[in-house]
Amino acid sequence: MAKFDFSNRDSFGSKIGVIAAAAGSAIGLGNIWRFPYVAGENGGGAFLLIYIGFIIMIGVPVMLSEFVIGRRAQRNPVGAFRLLAPKSRWPLIGFMGITAAFTILAFYTTVAGWTLEYLYLAVSNGFQGQSKADLQNNFGEFVASGTRPLVWQVVFMLLTAWIVFKGIKNGIEKYTKILMPLLLVIIVGLCVRALTLPGASEGLIFLFKPDFSKINGNVVLQALGQSFFSLSIGMGTLITYGSYISKKDNLGLTAVSVSVADSLIAILAGIAIFPAVFAFNITPEAGPSLVFITLPLIFEQMPGGYFFEIIFFVLLAIAALTSTISVLEVAVAYLAEELDMSRKKSTIIASTGITILGIFCTLSMGPLPELGFGGMNLFDILEKLSANIFLPLGGLFIVLFVGWKMGKNNVFAEISNDGLLKVRLKWVYLFIIRFIAPIAIALVFLNGLGLFGVFSGGDL
Numbered sequence: 110m111a112k113f114d115f116s117n118r119d120s121f122g123s124k125i126g127v128i129a130a131a132a133g134s135a136i137g138l139g140n141i142w143r144f145p146y147v148a149g150e151n152g153g154g155a156f157l158l159i160y161i162g163f164i165i166m167i168g169v170p171v172m173l174s175e176f177v178i179g180r181r182a183q184r185n186p187v188g189a190f191r192l193l194a195p196k197s198r199w200p201l202i203g204f205m206g207i208t209a210a211f212t213i214l215a216f217y218t219t220v221a222g223w224t225l226e227y228l229y230l231a232v233s234n235g236f237q238g239q240s241k242a243d244l245q246n247n248f249g250e251f252v253a254s255g256t257r258p259l260v261w262q263v264v265f266m267l268l269t270a271w272i273v274f275k276g277i278k279n280g281i282e283k284y285t286k287i288l289m290p291l292l293l294v295i296i297v298g299l300c301v302r303a304l305t306l307p308g309a310s311e312g313l314i315f316l317f318k319p320d321f322s323k324i325n326g327n328v329v330l331q332a333l334g335q336s337f338f339s340l341s342i343g344m345g346t347l348i349t350y351g352s353y354i355s356k357k358d359n360l361g362l363t364a365v366s367v368s369v370a371d372s373l374i375a376i377l378a379g380i381a382i383f384p385a386v387f388a389f390n391i392t393p394e395a396g397p398s399l400v401f402i403t404l405p406l407i408f409e410q411m412p413g414g415y416f417f418e419i420i421f422f423v424l425l426a427i428a429a430l431t432s433t434i435s436v437l438e439v440a441v442a443y444l445a446e447e448l449d450m451s452r453k454k455s456t457i458i459a460s461t462g463i464t465i466l467g468i469f470c471t472l473s474m475g476p477l478p479e480l481g482f483g484g485m486n487l488f489d490i491l492e493k494l495s496a497n498i499f500l501p502l503g504g505l506f507i508v509l510f511v512g513w514k515m516g517k518n519n520v521f522a523e524i525s526n527d528g529l530l531k532v533r534l535k536w537v538y539l540f541i542i543r544f545i546a547p548i549a550i551a552l553v554f555l556n557g558l559g560l561f562g563v564f565s566g567g568d569l
């Protein structure tokens with residue numbers, strides 16, 4: 110079989126394409142679904158301040174470190190560690206990333222599939238006249254029903270696979286460049302709608318008013334965990350995307366832009382959701398119920414609700430899709446480059462494997478509850494395993510690798526494009542990835558394992 114031709118490797122064609130793709134990866138269900146609730150419940154503005162602090166202090170440096178590894182090596186995560194640290198155990202970090210790609214996509218496409226069902230319901234006016242109890246029952250029945258969620262999950266996976274199969278420039282870049290601006294327009298439109306509802310200000314208070322009495326160790330660690338999942342860091346997604354970034358692009362600036370975009374969309378999602386929740390006197394609820402039960406209830410009563418509900422679920426589906434493609438690309442790049450498979454074959458193999466795991470995950474929500482242990486079904490297990498174990502552990506080793514193993518000169522050469530760019534904060538960056546980030550990430554990891562008595566919920 111022919112060896113993978115590295116001299117002919119695909120790449121992003123423009124700076125804006127890189128940002129669209131990486132922001133597309135970062136912005137997902139984590140921003141629109143989970144962030145608003147977690148922030149609101151954990152001290153509002155106080156949580157937000159800590160979260161933003163983590164994004165700046167840890168998220169951006171970790172993201173930059175992934176870009177550094179990827180662009181330096183021009184390889185998938187396993188290949189990158191093999192090249193930069195030959196004959197060592199570092200490639201295991203890459204393998205953990207490939208494993209995480211499978212576990213994340215399995216549960217993520219389950220939820221992404223739900224967004225398609227709800228989009229279908231929205232278009233066909235399926236929420237009309239339903240009470241909260243109806244919506245609750247319908248959601249519960251749908252999720253547990255097996256067949257319909259499975260069909261949507263497979264549809265979502267096919268969409269993901271199709272874009273990834275098309276490649277970087279003609280697939281991922283091309284579609285994220287269209288989808289991300291659309292997402293921004295939709296979310297701003299939803300914010301305007303929410304803010305013009307009578308009584309909207311209470312929702313803003315819930316989201317933004319700092320309540321420092323709610324801040325404790327666990328909340329701080331939750332903020333760090335949320336920032337990791339939300340930025341797509343810790344599993345090599347951004348090593349992979351970094352490997353397609355042109356040698357002329359400014360990696361630091363890219364990491365900052367992507368992180369700003371990600372945080373902005375999370376905040377806008379909160380602004381789109383909470384004012385509406387409060388305007389209709391509904392108690393804010395967590396996770397699935399907020400988006401799939403509470404919001405349809407609100408849209409039913411809102412002027413223009415039919416239209417806004419459709420665009421809301423379009424928004425969720427787009428956000429999820431630009432994230433799933435980035436995760437699938439990690440596995441596909443690995444198979445293509447390390448196992449010398451064609452892009453077509455690697456896409457088919459990776460997607461099939463993920464779909465099989467995903468099917469079990471969906472079935473564990475209803476027809477096959479015995480799939481699981483310790484009171485958690487497979488869905489919960491994969492979610493917690495990914496968010497609380499794989500990502501923090503991956504992130505920890507990534508910063509340790511760049512901080513201590515790659516060599517300071519190599520790292521500085523990469524972030525300055527061989528001295529062409531003046532990077533004023535390079536020593537600050539080095540200090541963070543050597544000391545601050547590893548310690549902070551280690552704390553999140555221990556928390557994820559429940560060592561502080563808290564098995565914090567994974568981030569969706």
Ligand code: PFF
Pocket residue numbers: 134135136137138139140213338339340341342344346432433435436569
């Ligand atoms: N960042 C995505 C979100 O917020 O929904 C989820 C995600 C994508 C996590 C890619 C990890 C990843 F590698």
